[in-house]
Amino acid sequence: MNASIESTKTTGPTTAIQTARSLRSLYFVRTAFSVIWVILISVFVKTNSGIAGILFIIYPAWDVIATYLDIRANPPHVSKTPQYVNAVIGILTTIGVALALQKGVPVALMVFGAWALITGLIQLILGLRRRKELGGQWPMIISGGQSMLAGSVFIAMANSPTMGISSLAGYSAFGAFYFLLAAIRLSKNIKDLEKAV
Secondary structure, eight states, X not given: OOHHHHTHHHHOHHHHHHHHHHHHHHHHHHHHHHHHHHHHHHHHHHHOHHHHHHHHHHHHHXXXXXXXXXXXXXXXXXXXXXXXXXXXXXXXXXXXXXXXXXXXXXHHHHHHHHHHHHHHHHHHHHHHHHHHHTOOOXXXXXXXXXXXXXXXXXXXXXXXXXXXTTXXXXXXXXXXXXXXHHHHHHHHHXXXXXXXX
């Protein structure tokens, strides 16, 4: 029996379906945002450093909004501590990146790297937990691990001449890819859950 179907014994099939649908919609929205962000950062990093800096600040700010939507997607009985921690870290990172940019891109990349590392760990934890309840989370688990690795690289190589705001485009592109995969995978799991009702 599918693990996601088995989980309905404790969460209820209707609740599991609603949660999966909400998360799928959120993952599609996050995919679209990341794709648009990558396009914009790729254009403005070469033509307008001011706008590129604003886009840099917007990225963790958007993650706070997405985390809020993630919290709303979950049923009341599910612990949302990881999401609340993630939201607080995102707010602090948004402020930190804005302040760090005044000292230069390398400092801002270090702040961003620390954020990517910590939020990657949170995403990994959430993916593992949701895998038991909903299934379809392996892209989020891989993405969390990759975010931790990318964060470490941003910190270690922040002062490298090859590192700049444009380096974030690849990070965001991979994020879009994994959110899209997770949304598609959840679509299959939703069908399985609906059959079990």
